[in-house]
Amino acid sequence: MKDRRKVVILGSTGSIGRQALEVISWFPDLFQVIGLAAHRNISLLEEQVRAFRPAYVGVVDPEAGSLLEARLQGSGITCFRGVEGLLELVQVPTCDLVLVAVTGVAGLRPTLAAIEAGKTVALANKETLVVGGDLVIEATRRRSTQIIPVDSEHSAIFQCLQGSSGVAKVILTGSGGPFRGYSRKQLEEVTPEMALRHPTWKMGPKITIDSATLMNKGLEVIEAKWLFGLEYEQIEVLIHPQSIVHGLVVFQDGAVLAQLGQPDMRIPIQYALLFPERRKNRLQPLDLAAVGALTFEKPDLDNFPCLRLAWEAGKTGGTMPAVLNAANEVAVSAFLEKRIPFLAIPEVVARVMEQHSPEPVSDLSTLLEADQWARRLAHYLITTNY
Ligand code: NDP
Numbered sequence: 001m002k003d004r005r006k007v008v009i010l011g012s013t014g015s016i017g018r019q020a021l022e023v024i025s026w027f028p029d030l031f032q033v034i035g036l037a038a039h040r041n042i043s044l045l046e047e048q049v050r051a052f053r054p055a056y057v058g059v060v061d062p063e064a065g066s067l068l069e070a071r072l073q074g075s076g077i078t079c080f081r082g083v084e085g086l087l088e089l090v091q092v093p094t095c096d097l098v099l100v101a102v103t104g105v106a107g108l109r110p111t112l113a114a115i116e117a118g119k120t121v122a123l124a125n126k127e128t129l130v131v132g133g134d135l136v137i138e139a140t141r142r143r144s145t146q147i148i149p150v151d152s153e154h155s156a157i158f159q160c161l162q163g164s165s166g167v168a169k170v171i172l173t174g175s176g177g178p179f180r181g182y183s184r185k186q187l188e189e190v191t192p193e194m195a196l197r198h199p200t201w202k203m204g205p206k207i208t209i210d211s212a213t214l215m216n217k218g219l220e221v222i223e224a225k226w227l228f229g230l231e232y233e234q235i236e237v238l239i240h241p242q243s244i245v246h247g248l249v250v251f252q253d254g255a256v257l258a259q260l261g262q263p264d265m266r267i268p269i270q271y272a273l274l275f276p277e278r279r280k281n282r283l284q285p286l287d288l289a290a291v292g293a294l295t296f297e298k299p300d301l302d303n304f305p306c307l308r309l310a311w312e313a314g315k316t317g318g319t320m321p322a323v324l325n326a327a328n329e330v331a332v333s334a335f336l337e338k339r340i341p342f343l344a345i346p347e348v349v350a351r352v353m354e355q356h357s358p359e360p361v362s363d364l365s366t367l368l369e370a371d372q373w374a375r376r377l378a379h380y381l382i383t384t385n386y
């Protein structure tokens with residue numbers, strides 16, 4: 001049992017975090033969970049702690065953190081609290097691999113701290129690379145650590161790139177979300193309940209709304225740029241409603257490699273945790289005859305402008321992607337709370353971007369200031385009917 005990979009999971013109570021623990025439970029000889037962290041859902045976190053017996057636990061919300069600490073008293077488990085606690089948790093010397101599965105920009109600082117501590121990072125949290133791609137990739141080079149993508153499209157591309165060179169471009173696929181083919185008129189009427197019903201993937205609320213606006217695909221374009229060192233001209237998006245082909249790489253000689261699989265995040269999670277090994281698991285194999293047809297179409301950038309906005313923010317660079325992301329996080333929360341309609345999401349993001357003068361990113365504080373500025377403006381626009 002000595003060589004088991006020692007894993008810390010940030011966001012263990014979320015959709016990715018829970019699935020990661022399931023994958024880990026399939027391979028008790030390969031993994032040891034040494035740290036689990038959440039924002040405030042301490043009842044689920046406590047259950048996970050009792051099942052996986054980590055040495056460390058992290059809770060961002062201070063009140064919830066104190067409660068859990070009291071409940072775990074005498075167990076020998078160290079409890080870290082607050083945002084700073086997550087930074088300590090990812091640096092514990094025994095940890096080999098950190099799975100970053102928190103949602104939103106909250107992933108950025110812990111990811112940077114994990115890289116600085118020389119840990120391998122399995123990254124689900126795409127916002128980290130959208131906001132801080134420059135700094136994060138520079139840190140992985142400097143510290144000779146590796147980021148292994150968990151996001152299904154990026155996992156697919158990462159898998160296709162193993163042992164390959166001569167990449168011409170990559171293609172990210174997307175299901176198109178629940179409103180594929182909707183007119184502007186129809187989009188005016190959509191509710192959070194409708195947007196939360198994703199046709200192929202079961203995910204947390206924020207990414208599900210991003211999938212409905214196609215912002216998710218836009219964030220993924222920026223994520224791909226950083227992960228694979230590409231120019232934006234080398235990244236294409238295709239809508240593929242069956243969600244079976246997760247990503248493709250087009251090579252200089254015209255060959256195209258793709259990775260296929262059921263739309264099930266446990267596959268890319270397992271790949272990231274076990275990399276470079278592959279093991280048999282408990283999932284049903286893909287039955288292509290049952291799937292029948294695989295179709296591809298161009299995305300509709302007129303009715304789903306978030307994809308175009310993300311592309312523009314990425315190409316502009318500097319602090320602009322951080323501003324896009326922050327405005328989007330605020331707008332998505334407002335939509336989920338029924339304070340703005342669906343089509344206001346791209347409107348708020350576009351307004352905030354218009355008013356931003358992007359700056360080059362020299363350090364984390366430049367990014368966090370841009371993030372805060374964009375949040376304030378987005379809140380203001382929402383309260384004044386934008
Ligand atoms: P969920 O909303 O299901 O879970 C989020 C997790 O992060 C929870 O554990 C939550 O804790 C924790 N969390 C929330 N806010 C904070 C914070 N401020 N600080 C620390 N922890 C926090 O999200 P998902 O699992 O769906 O997504 C996680 C990330 O993975 C996102 O970046 C998403 O884009 C990405 N991703 C997700 C996919 C999916 O299938 N779900 C697919 C590809 C990428 P608590 O429960 O206590 O609130």
Ligand code: MG
Nearest residue numbers: 151152153220
């Ligand atoms: Mg994805």
